[in-house]
Amino acid sequence: MFSKEPKFTEVNLYRLLVLWTVFLLLLSCSDLFKKEVKKKPIARVGDSYLYQEDLAPLITENMSKGDSASFAVNYINNWASDQLLLSRAKINLSEDKLGEYDALVDDYRTDLYTRAYKEALVSQAADSLITQKQLETFYEQGKENFKLKERIARLRFVALPKNFMNKDEVGKRLKRFTPEDVRYLDSIGVQFNKLNFNDSIWVRYARIFEEIPPINVDNADKYLKKSQFFELEDSIGVYLGKIEEIKDINEIAPLSFIKPTIEQVLLSRRKIDYLRKLETELLDEAIKDKEFEVFENKK
Structure with missing residues (x-):
């Protein structure tokens, strides 16, 4: 026998609201107990702030008090000049130019992140061992290139x-x-x-x-x-x-002399092949998981 479905009464609604309120209070209280760390500003240009935490790592132990003070003043002034020039540039440059530079910044950020990630993947996964047989084969196949x-x-x-x-x-x-x-x-x-x-x-x-x-x-x-x-x-x-x-000049270089160069060439080729394979696998997996798709341009 099936049990009767419980009715959603006003009492049940009241209890649900009480529980939800208690949950929100507990959540807010937990945030109150977290120690709030306030950054100490040392300079301001408009809405941009330079904080003590930004400058501190640049002051080294071998600097005297006079040197560190002079460095701090120069750094703050340079930072302020950059911020002022940036704000003036945003005001005076055309929308087209700003859009063009923003696109360049985005491209650079993307390139920087992806390049660092690729290098990390290659260093972890790519085989860096070049055998003597591989060296000799490459050398024999391209001797005329090694004059x-x-x-x-x-x-x-x-x-x-x-x-x-x-x-x-x-x-x-x-x-x-x-x-x-x-x-x-x-x-x-x-x-x-x-x-x-x-x-x-x-x-x-x-x-x-x-x-x-x-x-x-x-x-x-x-x-x-x-x-x-x-x-x-x-x-x-x-x-x-x-x-x-x-x-002499124009003679074929001995293998032992150009071995480091050949190793770098082979490692570079291996790295390129690995990255191509990785990119292909990433695209295939993204398509399979419906994470990536190309829309047809129907006219």
């Missing part, structure tokens, strides 16, 4: 103080460079002004000129030759070096 625009070389060298006692021994071992020679040179390396034993790394000529001042643009062809050994001196010390290999 050198500057000269590079592989070399090992040491810079010795003037009157270094074992210069000849160091030179002999630097030329021969067996594992035993490497251990010997490493053991006395603290006595050198400079050293570079990693002759598998390609170095720009400009960097060589910086590290070995006696070698420069004018005499580079004389000293920077394949298998060349050099001994040079300046006012600071003596430089001993052995050139392993050189690459």
Whole structure:
């Protein structure tokens, strides 16, 4: 048996109104207990206010009282000038210009937010690992695009103080460079002004000129030759070096030299592909959920 449906009497209506009033009172009381934080204004232009909270983070601990006071005055004056110019601009610029600039501001805001969101998504989801196989494949497929625009070389060298006692021994071992020679040179390396034993790394000529001042643009062809050994001196010390290999302008760059560039290209392509896929999925999902639709323009 079904129970009788309760009648909506005046008593029930009265009780409902009482309950609703109590609820509103409790809600308002909870807001009263919240501590109201009032911002302290330090300047005003029209209806715009500059608050102490806006200025405080810009005052650093290393500022003296005089510097902080001067900074505050300049900041307030600059803020006031900007606000006054803005208000004058809104009055004197045409409606078309104001609309045009408002649209630009909206576009910039949208671009700023979406770009930051995309970067966050990419950093979280996109794979940043580039394998050696991927590097080699990309390199082999586009070798002609990797011609050198500057000269590079592989070399090992040491810079010795003037009157270094074992210069000849160091030179002999630097030329021969067996594992035993490497251990010997490493053991006395603290006595050198400079050293570079990693002759598998390609170095720009400009960097060589910086590290070995006696070698420069004018005499580079004389000293920077394949298998060349050099001994040079300046006012600071003596430089001993052995050139392993050189690459000239317009030669194909070695993979190891342009590896960082290729990695950036591959990562950039991967990022673009990921964002395209993301945007497609977002549109498809929005259409499916009826969140996005395009209306037909019926004439």
